[in-house]
Amino acid sequence: MRARTLALLLAVLAAGALAACKPKPPAPPPPPAKPLTFVQTTPDATVKLTIAPAIAEWPGLHEKIYNDGVAELKRDIETAKNDRAHLAGEGFPNPAYEHELSWSLAAHNIRLVSLKGSWFSYTGGSHPNSGFNTLLWDVNAAEIA
Numbered sequence: 001m002r003a004r005t006l007a008l009l010l011a012v013l014a015a016g017a018l019a020a021c022k023p024k025p026p027a028p029p030p031p032p033a034k035p036l037t038f039v040q041t042t043p044d045a046t047v048k049l050t051i052a053p054a055i056a057e058w059p060g061l062h063e064k065i066y067n068d069g070v071a072e073l074k075r076d077i078e079t080a081k082n083d084r085a086h087l088a089g090e091g092f093p094n095p096a097y098e099h100e101l102s103w104s105l106a107a108h109n110i111r112l113v114s115l116k117g118s119w120f121s122y123t124g125g126s127h128p129n130s131g132f133n134t135l136l137w138d139v140n141a142a143e144i145a
Contacts, residue, residue, distance in 0.1 A: 045080035045097040047073035060142040113137040
């Protein structure tokens with residue numbers, strides 16, 4: 001009887017071990033990566049947007065600064081095209097324009113996210129211009145505070 005109980009116990013343990021060895025179902029694919037950069041170069045302008053990877057933690061914020069940044073840079077490309085076409089007929093030096101935007105995480109807590117931004121712009125003058133931006137994001141309202 002003892003041998004039979006031991007054999008039965010071993011059979012149950014073996015079956016349990018085999019069941020545990022079943023392959024796990026494949027993990028779902030990761031969500032598509034959010035774009036962190038936008039770069040476009042034309043004969044008239046070079047533009048660039050850079051967003052720090054940490055900002056992607058707040059999808060609404062990331063979407064806002066990415067979409068707004070790309071829209072601004074595309075307007076700058078059109079402005080550069082028009083300005084340079086006008087200047088070409090007047091014999092002035094006519095270098096291509098440049099515009100760069102970048103955003104990084106300054107601080108955050110449960111309710112607010114603070115970003116610091118910087119920009120650089122060259123439109124053919126004697127020197128480029130640069131500056132900074134700030135943005136405060138309300139996490140609960142999913143909008144700029």
